[in-house]
Amino acid sequence: MVFDIIEIFSVLMFFISFYGLITSKSIIKSVVSILLMESAVIMFFLSIGYTSGIMPPIGQNPETETVADPLPQALMITAIIIGVAVVAVNLIMLISLYRQCKAKDWDAAKKKSME
Amino acid sequence: MYIFWIIPVFLILYIIRIIIGPSVWDRLLGMNLVATKVVIIIIAFASLYELTYLLDFAIVYEIFGFISTIFISLFLMERKKGGKK
Amino acid sequence: MIYAFLTLWIVGALLIIRESKIIRMIIYLGIFSLISSVCFYMFGAPDVAIAEAAISVFSTVFFIVCFEKHFGLAVGVSDVTPESAENRTNLKKYIPPVVFTIFLFVLFIFFIPENPANSYLKDQYLSLFSRDVGGENSVTSIYLGYRVYDTLFEALMLLVGIVSVTHLSRYCETSVKEGKPSDINRADIAVFTIRVICPVMLLFGIYLILNGHISPGGGFQGGAAIASFFVCRYMIYDIYDIPIERIIMVEKIIYVVVVLLAVLFIFIGLHSFLPLPQSVYLITMNLLIGAKVTCGLIIIFYRFIAFERR
C-alpha cells in the first residue's frame, strides 16, 4: 500500500479526538474534542494534492503543477466559520446548563436534568 | 535554509518546557515563546519564495498570538487583589 | 520540516486529550491552534491559515470566559471531577477505549483508497477564475463567485449562532450599561502599549478586507481582526457601552444586503451587463461580509463577557 503521510496524520488526529470523545467526563472537554476533530478534517482537505514546495493559489495565471488546490481552501474557510459558531453556541449552552443545574460533567447533567 | 531545521528543534524544547512547567504562567510564557519562533519560521518561508503577501500572515499571527496570551493572563489574575475601582 | 510541525500538532492534541485541568487545556488549545495554522500555511493555504489564527483567538477567549463562568471568579481552581488520584493509577480503565480507538484507526488505514487525487476542478478553476469572477486570489473568487451560495449559508450560520447566543444568555435582562467598571486590574504601561497597537490592528483589518481579492485575506479574516480590536478595547477601557441591540439590527440588515447583492450579481448575472470592473463586486462583498463578521463576533464576545453581570 502507498500512503500519503499527511493523510495518515490527519486520520490519527481524527481518532485521537474520537478517543477524547469516548472518554471525557466533563462537557467542556467534549467541546474541545469536537474542535480537534474539525481541525483534523480541515487538515485532510488541505492535504489533497499536496506536493512539497507548493505555492499559494494567488496570482493572475498561476501554473497548475506547483500551486495548491484552491477549492478545498475556500471550503475550509466556510467550515472554520461554522466551527466557531458551533463552539460559541455549545459554550453558551454549557454556561447556561451550569447556571441551572450546577453540573459540569455529563453524568451529573443527566441526573439533574431528569429531576 | 538552516532556519527551517534549527527552529523546530527549539520549538520541541519549548514544548517540553510547557509540559513540565510547574505553573500556568510558565505555560503562558512558553506559548509566547512558541508564537515568536513560529513567526520567524513564517518569515523565512516568505523570504524563500520572495512573496511579500505571505508576510501579512506573520503580522496577523503575532497580533493574534499576543491577544490570546494577554487575555488568558488578564483573566487569570486574581480579581480580589486587583480590586474594583 | 512539515513533518516536524505535524508531529508537534499530534503531540498538542494528545496533551489536550490527556489533560484533566481545564485551564491548562485551554492554553494547550491556544498553542495547538497556532501550530495548526502554521501547518495550513505550509500547505500553501494562507487564507485558511489567517482564518484559523483568528479563530484561535476567539475560541481561546470563549473558552477562558466559559471557564471563568464555569468555576466562579476564583483562579486556577482545577476541574474537580474527583478522578485524579485513584483513577490515574487504575490503568485497566483506559484499556478498552484505547484498544477500540486503535482498532478503528487500523481499520480506517486499511481501507484508505490508493487512487491519486483527481485534479479536474482544480485545473478548471485555476484557468478560468480570472475570466469568470475576477480578482487575483482564486480562493476569494471561488468563495465569493462560484460558491457564493455556500457563503450565504455560512453567513446565515453566524447569524443563527449570534441569535442563539443572545437568546440563551439572556438571564439577566439588564443591558450592559455605560461606564460600568470591569474588574480587570491593568497597569498603565499595558494600557499605553495596547492603545498604540490598537489602531494598527484596525488598519490591518481594513487592509485585509480591501486587499482580499488580490492577496490572502478577505471578509472573514479582516472582520475577525477588527473584532479583535474590540477585544483589546475591552481589555483597556471599562467600556460596556456597545449598543448590542442596535448592532444586532445592523447585522441583520447587512445580511439582507449581502443576500440581495449575491442574488443580483451572481444569480441573475448582472455583472455581464454593467460596465463595472469585476473587482467592484468582490470588494463590496468583502466589505459587507467583513462588517457582518465584525458585528457578529463583537456581539458574541460581549454576550459572553456580560453574562457574568447580573
Next chain:
Amino acid sequence: MLAYFVIIPILIAVFLYVFPSSKAGRLIAVITQTALVGLAFYLFFICKSRDVVSNIGNYESFLGITLRADALSSVFIILTSFIFLIVAVYTFNEKYNGLFWFLLFIWEGLLIGIFLSRDLFNIFVLVEVTTVAVAVLIMFNRDNRSMYDGMVYLMINTVAVQFYLFGTGYVYKLTGVLDIDAAAKVLEELDKSSLILPYALIITAISLKCALVPLFSWLPKAHGTPGAPSAVSAILSGLHIKGAVYLFIQFNDLFKEVVVSEFFLIIGIITGIVGFIFAMSQKDIKLILAYSTISQIGMIITGLNNDDIYSYTGSLYHIFNHALFKSALFLSAGIIIKIYNTRDIYKIRGVLKRSPLIGAVIIMAILGIIGTPFFNGSVSKYFIFSGTSLPVGGAILLINLGTIITFIRFSSILFGKPQTEPDPAKTDKCKQAAVLVLGTLCLVGGILGEQLIEFLFNVKVSVDTAGYLQKSALFTASAVGGYLIYKLYIKNSPRLKQVREIELSFRGMCVSVGAFFAVVLVVTKLFA
C-alpha cells in the same frame, strides 16, 4: 430559479425577526407560506414532465453549485411547505417572540435547500446550520431537561457531521468534483474497493441522522423533550427526519456499487422492533410518540432497501403519511398537555369527553398509524408488505403489531374519567383548525390512496378485492392479537419500568457511532 425557494423563506425570517410579534407580521408569514405551497405545487407539475435544473451563476459544468428538482424532491418540497403552513397556523396565537418565527422559517428554507441541493459540501453546510437552529428551538424554553437534551442533540450531530465531511473529502479526492451527479459518473468507473471508505463515513453520519438502530438515542431526547414547543416536536418528528431519509436515498444512489441493501434491511427491521419496545414502555405521551417515530423509520428503511418497486413506493408514500399523522398526534398532544397540565399517560383521562374535536383527530391519526383499512397508513403499509418475501413480511407485521399495542396503550387517554380537574382554558380556534385538517387528510389519504400514489410518484398500482380482503383480515387479526397481548401481558408488567430506564450517555453514543462505522466497513468489504 430554484434558489428562490430557499432564499425567500430566509428573507421572510429576517423580516419577522426585525419586526417581531405583531399580528400583521404573522399574517404576512402565513400568507407567504400559502403562496409557497402554491409555488411548490407549480414546481411539482413542471417536474412531472421534466427535471428542473438551475446552475447558480450559470458557470460552466460543475464549477458552480447545481440545484435540481426532480419528481421525488418536488414531492418533499410540497410536504415541507404544507407542514410548515399547518404549523404556522397552529402557532398563530401563541405568544412567541420574533426569534421563534425566525428560526422556524430559516428551518423551512434550509430543509427545502437540502431537498434541492446537488452539491456534497452544500449539503454539509445546510445540515450544520439546521442542526444549530433546531437545537436552539429545542431548548427554547430553557428548562433543565430541554437544555441537556438540546446539548446532546447538537453535539452528537456535530460529531456525525464531521464523519460526513471526511467522507466528502474522500469523494472530492477520488472524483475531483463535488456535484453528486458528476461524482456518480466518475465513481462508476473506479475500483469498488476505493469506494468503501467514503461510503462508510457518509452513511454513518446519515444513519445517525435517520436514527437507525445503535444510533437512535438522541432522537427521543430531541423529539420528545418536555420543554420544547410541540410545534417544534411535530416538525422534527414529521418532517426533519425525512430530510435524513431523503439523503439516505440520495447517497445509496450515489454509491450504488457498494451498497449492501440486505444489511440495511436487517438494521431497519431491528430499528422497528427496538423502537416499539421502547415506545410501549414510556409514560410520557411525547416520549411515546417520539419512540414510535423510530419504529416507523425502521419500517420505511426496510421498505426502501427491499429490492421491489412496490415496497419502495409504499415506503415513499409512508414517509408522506407519517408526516401527516405524526404531526397531527404531536400537535394534538401539545393541546392536551396545555389542557391537563401533565404529560403522564396514567393521569390524562377522558379527552374525548373534554374536547371531542381533539379526540376525534387523535382517533383518526391513530387509525392511520396502525394501518386500519380506509386510512392512509393501511395503503402504504400494505404496499410495503406486499413486496416483501416471507421473513421480512413477518417482521413488518410484527412491527405493525407493536405499533398497535403502543397506540392501544396511548388511546387510554381518550376514555375514562379525568382524575384531575382539567384547566378550563378557552380553546384556540387556529390550533383546532390546523389539527383538524391534518386528521382529515389521514382519512382522505386512505380512501384516495392509489390515485394519490399515482399522482405523486408516477407509479401505477392497483389493489384488487382479494388484496383488500387479505389486508382487512391481517389487520383485524393483529388488532385483536394486539389487544389481547396488551391486556394479558403488558398492561401492568414490571418490565416496563426497567426498559424505560435504559438510556445511553453521550460517551455511549460516541462509542456506538464508532462501532457502527466499523461494522459498515467490514460488512461492505465482505458482501459488496
Next chain:
Amino acid sequence: MQIAGNIIIIIGIIFMFFGVIGIYKFKNFYSRILISGQIDTVGALTVIIGIAVKHGISFFSLKLLLLAGIILLLNPLATHITARSARLSGYLAQEQEPPPHDKKDGV
C-alpha cells in the same frame, strides 16, 4: 549582502539558543521571564534584521521592519502582563515551588 545577512541571522539564532538553555537552567519563574522578555525578543529582532539585510532595500524589507516594530512592542508587553498576573495572584518569587494555596488548587 548575502553573507552579512547570514551572519546576522546566525547571531540571532545563537541568542535564541541561549534562551533555550536559560529556560531549562533557571529554576525560578521570574528568572525565566527574562528569556521571553529580553533574550527572545532580541533574538527574533536580529533574525528579522538579518533577513531584511539579505533582501536589500525593497517593499519586503519595509514590511519586515513593520513586523519588527510590532514584535518590539508586543513581546515584552506580553511578558510583562504574564509576570504581573503571576505576581498579583500570589505566585511568589522566593519559593522554589508554588505556594500551598496554589498547589491545592492544582494549577
